[in-house]
Amino acid sequence: MNDILAGLRKRKRKARIVVVTLIVIVLLLMGITLMVGDTFYPLDVVFKVIMGDKxxxxxxxxxxxxxxPRMLAGVLVGFSLGLAGSVFQKMLRNTLASPDIVGISSGTSMAAVFCILILQMSGPSVSLISMAAGLLIALLVYMLSSVGRFSSARFILIGIGLQAIMNALISYMLLRANQYEVSSAMRWLSGSLNRMQMSSIPTLLIVVIVCTIAILLLERYLNVLELGDDIAVVLGVRVKVVRILLIVCSVFMIAFATSVAGPIAFVSFLAGPIAHRLVGSGQSYAFAAGLVGAILVLCADMVGQFLFATKFPVGVITGVIGAPYLIILLIRINKTRGVS
Structure with a gap:
């Protein structure tokens, strides 16, 4: 018994160390992002500007x-994608159950492209409509997967199907539009922190804080849901209520993040498994996944800006990183299940 308790304390200590280390890395990247650019500014100058010296x-x-604003958006968007992605993966007990794979990000993107190309809209109204579309897609996927009894496999398959439909509609609208309109839509679709403004930050910050607190309060029930619905019911968890609350909070974070920066590929897909590997089994890693997401976005943004002769949007860099991981994961799943 003493050995079990000692092992538990050791794992908890490791999880705390990992979270603190990730926070330090995020803070360092935030400082570097503010200092480095076409012109380098020392930390004391950056601090004076932040304190209001104009x-x-x-x-x-x-x-x-x-x-x-670019740095703050990168942190908040990355944290949102990482945290929400890990919730979906854990709740549905499947690493493939990422919001950018099950159609939520595609629904948000389709609405934004429709507003830009068809309705000739721009600015905050595009973000609001695209956010609402992401929420509607998530609601539709949940309703269709809950016919009879909720099935995580059905949720994923329906989401993938709706994602294919949304992507087809996006391709159709891009083909029908003129070349001048397509460029603005493609900038949004690539997932970018360019031209970020401080006006977009306060609302996103409020959503991140509220939804993060809600998810962390529900995380103990999420750990029980991972054991299966039947066991969760026996242990007194109101499965349907908890699942709906988790989905709503996660989708709000995904939808707001995507409406601000566009669909930054694979961050929600990568952050959860990385955080789980760092924290270890048997420990909560949702908050750590959010921090990993922020690190991925900040690092990818700096790589896209400074490592190549051409500046690439952050979504291009995360896509290059995430696509091989998805292929490797699919190969592992096939080998585990004996699929030739």
Missing amino acids: NISGASFAVGTIRL
Whole structure:
């Protein structure tokens, strides 16, 4: 018994160390993002700008107007995608159950492209409509997968099917549009932190804080849901209520994040497994997954900006990283299940 308790304490200590380390890495990347660019600004200058000094030549505009909202959006969007993705994967007991694979991100993207190309809209209204579309797609997937009795496999398959439909509609609208309109839609579809403004940050911050608190409070029930619905019911969990609350909170985070920065590929898919590997089995890793998501977005954004002669949107870099992982995961699943 003492050995079991000692092992439990050791795993908890490891999980805390991992979370603290991830927080430190996020803070370091935030500082580097603000300092590095076409012009390098030392940390003391960056700090003065953040504290409200608007009289520093060059730095006040570069740091305060361009880099600061870009950095904050990267952290919040990455955290949202990572946390929400890990909830979906854990709740549905499947690593493939990521929001950008089960159709939620595609629904948000389809609505945004429709607004940009067909309705000739721009600005915050596009974000609001695309967010609402993501919520509707999630609701539709849940309703269809809950016919009779909720099935995680059905949820994933229906989501993949709706994703294919949404992607087909996006391709059709892009083909029908003129080349000048297509460029603005493609910038949004690639997932980018370019032209980010501070006006987009407060609402996203509120959503992230509220939904994160709700998910962390529900996480103990999420751990029970991972054992299966029957066991969860026996242990007194109101399965349907908990599942709906988790889906609503996660979808809100995904929809708001996507409406701000576009569909940044594979962050929600990668963050959960990485965090799980770092934290270890038997420990909660949702918050750690959010931190990993923020790290992935900040690192990918810096790579896209500075590592190549051409500047690439953050979604292109995360897509290059995530696609091989998806292929490897599918190969492993096939080998495990004996599929030739």
